[in-house]
Amino acid sequence: MGRISRSFELVGQSYRILMQDKELMVLPLISGLIMAVVVASFFLVFGVIGRDAPPQAPAFAFYVPVFLMYVVTYAVGIFFQAAVIAGATERMRGGDPTVGSALAAARRRFGPIVMWAIVAGTIGMLLRAIQDRAGFIGKVVVGIAGATWSLATFFIVPVLVLEDKSIQESFTESVTMFKKTWGETVAGGAGLGIAAFCAWLVLFAVAALLAAVAGPLAIVVFAAGAILLAIFFSTLHGVYVASLYRYATEGAVPPGFDRTLFDNAFVPKRS
Numbered sequence: 001m002g003r004i005s006r007s008f009e010l011v012g013q014s015y016r017i018l019m020q021d022k023e024l025m026v027l028p029l030i031s032g033l034i035m036a037v038v039v040a041s042f043f044l045v046f047g048v049i050g051r052d053a054p055p056q057a058p059a060f061a062f063y064v065p066v067f068l069m070y071v072v073t074y075a076v077g078i079f080f081q082a083a084v085i086a087g088a089t090e091r092m093r094g095g096d097p098t099v100g101s102a103l104a105a106a107r108r109r110f111g112p113i114v115m116w117a118i119v120a121g122t123i124g125m126l127l128r129a130i131q132d133r134a135g136f137i138g139k140v141v142v143g144i145a146g147a148t149w150s151l152a153t154f155f156i157v158p159v160l161v162l163e164d165k166s167i168q169e170s171f172t173e174s175v176t177m178f179k180k181t182w183g184e185t186v187a188g189g190a191g192l193g194i195a196a197f198c199a200w201l202v203l204f205a206v207a208a209l210l211a212a213v214a215g216p217l218a219i220v221v222f223a224a225g226a227i228l229l230a231i232f233f234s235t236l237h238g239v240y241v242a243s244l245y246r247y248a249t250e251g252a253v254p255p256g257f258d259r260t261l262f263d264n265a266f267v268p269k270r271s
Contacts, residue, residue, distance in 0.1 A: 011191040013257050014240045017091060024087045026099050028234040031080035032227075035073050042069040070125050075117035082106040082113055082161035084238030085245070089162060092246055092254040109161050116160060116167055123149060154178055158245040177248050192240060196233045203229060 018024065042065060087102030095101075106113065127149075131142040155174040159165060165173065203225040210218035243254045253259045 009191075009258070010240070011195050011236070014236055014243060017088065017243070017254065017256050018236055018239050021087060021091055021097055023099050024084055024097065024102065024238075025231050025235045027080045027083050027087070027102060028231045029227075031076055031234075032230070034076050038072050038076065039069065042072075067121070067125055071118050071121040074121040074124070075114050078117050078120070078157060079106050079110070079113050081234075081238055082109065082157050084235055085158050085242045086161050088239040088242035089158070089246060092242065094255075106161055112160050112165075112167060112170070116156065116170070119167060120153070151178060154241070155245055155248070158242060162245070177245075192233070192237060196229070199229055199233075 045065075083102040083106040086105030087097035087099075090097040090101060090105070127142055127146050131139050134142055152175045153171065155177045156170050159170040159173050159177075160167075163170070163173075203222065206225070207218045207222035210221055243257060246252055246254055
């Protein structure tokens with residue numbers, strides 16, 4: 001219960017920092033719009049190509065465009081996530097970030113971000129392909145492998161955008177940082193998840209009530225609410241990651257955060 005309580009407090013303090021720079025929420029919105037255009041374009045272009053392709057076309061004729069779509073969408077998502085983290089870090093270091101300054105910070109590390117997108121997209125597609133073909137036990141194993149990969153790379157985006165390191169060095173530092181400071185439990189991750197879950201429950205309840213009395217209006221309200229929640233929690237997650245990264249690397253508690261909460265959020269790993 002103590003960890004859950006601290007989680008909500010950490011989320012609340014991340015929220016207060018985000019409210020100082022609400023414009024950062026524009027970044028996930030732009031990211032989502034670009035990814036929607038990318039996915040639609042791939043389906044349109046490769047749908048036409050697939051329609052005209054001969055029946056005996058090799059399998060890679062399908063997998064190559066899907067892989068390209070994975071990489072492009074990963075690159076877009078990671079780029080804008082890096083921009084949010086850069087903007088949040090600028091605020092925590094006493095600056096006054098803008099959408100332009102956040103994008104500029106991510107743009108300076110565009111090459112490594114794209115390279116990481118290729119690596120992450122490849123791993124993601126391989127795990128998905130294996131999971132689709134595996135039995136129950138195989139799906140469990142792949143699920144564990146995916147969770148382990150996510151934890152090992154938790155810090156890689158802030159390392160990529162805030163430090164001048166290669167992909168290999170960034171991955172190594174991300175793993176080392178996780179082992180050194182997080183240990184078995186990360187207080188705060190649960191808080192974000194629970195807060196998002198509660199927000200979605202409220203949205204579903206409101207939409208259900210509207211559906212009973214206003215019909216089509218419920219669809220509009222739910223769609224708008226879903227977009228806003230996705231944008232808000234994506235940005236909030238970036239602020240939270242930036243805060244933990246700064247504490248893990250510098251031992252500095254970001255302005256607006258309680259040092260006791262951070263000290264308790266990092267559980268040393270037992271040997």
